[in-house]
Structures are given as structure tokens and as C-alpha cells.
Amino acid sequence: MAEVELYGPIKRFLEAQGYSVKGEIGQCDIVAVRGDEDPVVVELKERLNLSLILQAVDRLTLSQAVYIAFRIGKGQSAAWRSRRKQVMSLLRRLGLGLLTVSPEGNVTPVLDPSPYRPRSNAQRRERLLKEFAERVGDPEVGGSTSRQRLTAYRQDAIRCAREIDKAGVLKVSVIRDRTGVPRAGAILRDNHYGWFERVKTGHYNLSPKGRQDLVRWSEALKNLAAESKSEAPILI
Numbered sequence: 001m002a003e004v005e006l007y008g009p010i011k012r013f014l015e016a017q018g019y020s021v022k023g024e025i026g027q028c029d030i031v032a033v034r035g036d037e038d039p040v041v042v043e044l045k046e047r048l049n050l051s052l053i054l055q056a057v058d059r060l061t062l063s064q065a066v067y068i069a070f071r072i073g074k075g076q077s078a079a080w081r082s083r084r085k086q087v088m089s090l091l092r093r094l095g096l097g098l099l100t101v102s103p104e105g106n107v108t109p110v111l112d113p114s115p116y117r118p119r120s121n122a123q124r125r126e127r128l129l130k131e132f133a134e135r136v137g138d139p140e141v142g143g144s145t146s147r148q149r150l151t152a153y154r155q156d157a158i159r160c161a162r163e164i165d166k167a168g169v170l171k172v173s174v175i176r177d178r179t180g181v182p183r184a185g186a187i188l189r190d191n192h193y194g195w196f197e198r199v200k201t202g203h204y205n206l207s208p209k210g211r212q213d214l215v216r217w218s219e220a221l222k223n224l225a226a227e228s229k230s231e232a233p234i235l236i
Contacts, residue, residue, distance in 0.1 A: 006044045006101050010069055013099070013107040014040065028059060040065045042099065047071070048080045048087065056096050065113055067097035074103075136224055150220055153192075156181045158217055158224065160188060161195050161210050169205045 010030060011021045019032035019040065030042035041059045045052040048070045059066045068091070072080060080087060080100075088111060091098055097113035134152035148154075159179040164170050176184040188196045188204045195210030206214075214221070 003044050003046050006046075006069055006071065009101050009105040009107050010042055010044075010099060014042075026062075028062070038063045038065045040067065042067045042069050045070050047078075053090070053094070053096070057094055060095065064095070065097070066095075067099050067113065069099040069101060069107075072100045072102060139220060139223060150217075153187070154217075155220070155224060156183060157187050157193060157195065158214070158220055160184050161206060161214055162221060164196070164204060164206045165211065165214055169199050169203050172202050172204065175204070 007023055007030065011023070014021045014030075014032040017034070019034045021030060021032045023030055025031040028041045029044040030040075032040040032042070034040075039062070041056075041063050043052055043055045043059060043066070045068070048068075052068050052070065056066050056068045070080070088098075091111055092114075095113050095115055096111075097109070098111040100108045100110055102108070131152055135150075136152070136155050139150040139155075156179070159181055160175050163175050163178050170178075172185045172188060175188070176182065181187070188198075193210075193213065195207055195213060196204045197207045197210075199205050
């Protein structure tokens with residue numbers, strides 16, 4: 001189904017709702033008018049892509065009722081099939097509507113345009129600021145795709161591992177005092193990275209994986225030590 005073949009099904013769909021419909025008015029693929037209402041503008045593409053969304057955003061200067069429309073079905077709109085949730089969220093944020101057209105020419109109104117009113121998420125905001133405040137230095141380059149980020153939690157785990165590596169089996173309270181990591185007990189107990197082995201109640205050693213990973217994070221260890229020195233108070 002070529003782009004122009006979407007016009008007929010959508011025209012019939014809108015006319016069934018009482019609209020007068022015409023194609024290629026100005027730069028708009030479809031314009032539909034019903035009484036004194038805002039005109040409905042529909043931008044067509046055979047597949048969902050960025051160009052379609054950008055065209056629709058531009059049409060928002062003409063009307064608040066702007067839709068994108070594309071074909072769905074096997075071999076079409078892979079982005080829609082794989083990222084439907086994200087696409088819907090984006091369209092809501094932009095105030096755009098969505099019509100889909102099946103291979104049989106059936107039109108489905110998936111989303112109507114409406115003003116976007118985002119709800120703030122205080123919990124996510126607090127987690128964001130907490131991570132920012134607790135992370136030592138700036139060890140991650142923005143835009144990197146690494147799956148093993150040097151988060152504040154990993155930095156604390158590295159501190160704990162370093163103390164055990166230096167001294168051998170240690171009690172949790174000793175590790176907490178030496179590292180200055182208040183959550184040392186939880187880090188050792190939860191053992192998310194598989195670095196620690198409990199020898200007896202409250203006492204931990206490094207696992208073989210922990211010793212191996214300390215070598216991998218050796219640069220992070222150096223940076224943590226350097227940052228700690230730079231943040232130390234100057235005694236007069």
C-alpha cells in the first residue's frame with residue numbers, strides 16, 4: 001500500500017463522522033472540516049518515521065487536531081511494533097493523534113490529540129539527585145553505551161572490596177568505618193556483583209570474581225583515591 005493509497009480509507013473514515021475531506025491543501029496531506037471546529041490535519045506515510053512526526057509537528061501551527069497515519073501489518077512499521085509504548089508517549093507529549101491503516105484498508109483511531117500535561121515523578125527525581133550527589137567525580141562520559149556504569153553504588157562496593165583485598169577477612173563494622181560507606185552492610189549482604197563471600201556472621205572476604213573485577217576497576221580505584229584526597233579538609 002503506497003502512501004497515496006492511505007488517502008481513500010482515511011477520507012471515508014472521516015466522512016463517516018461528518019467531515020468534509022480534501023487532499024493536498026497547502027502542505028497538508030489531508031484536511032477535514034466539520035462546522036466551526038478546528039480543522040483536522042492528517043499527515044500520511046507508508047511507514048512510521050521521523051519525517052512523518054516532524055511534518056505533523058509543523059502542522060500544529062495550523063490546527064490543534066493533527067494526526068499522523070501510517071500502514072500497519074507484516075513487513076511494515078517495525079518501529080511501531082517494537083516501540084509502541086515509547087511512540088505513544090512521544091505523540092502524547094507532542095499533542096499529536098494517530099490513525100493506523102490495515103492492509104485491508106481498515107482505519108483505527110489509536111490516539112486523539114490533546115494537550116500534554118506531564119505528571120512529575122518525585123521518587124524518580126529524588127533517585128536522580130541522590131545518584132548525582134553520591135557519585136564521586138564524573139567517571140562516565142555522557143552518551144556512552146556501557147552496561148556496567150560506575151554508579152555511586154558500584155563506587156561504594158569498590159571501596160568495600162578494596163579494604164577486604166588489603167586486609168583479608170573483615171568485620172562489617174570495620175569495613176564501614178574504614179571506607180566511610182554507611183550502606184556497607186547492605187552491599188556485602190546483597191552482593192549484587194558476586195564480589196563478596198560471608199565467612200561467618202558479619203565477616204566477609206573477597207570472592208575470586210571480586211579479586212578479578214578489582215583489577216578491571218583499577219582505574220576507578222585510583223580516581224576514587226584521588227577524589228578522596230582532593231575533597232579532604234585542609235587543617236590549619
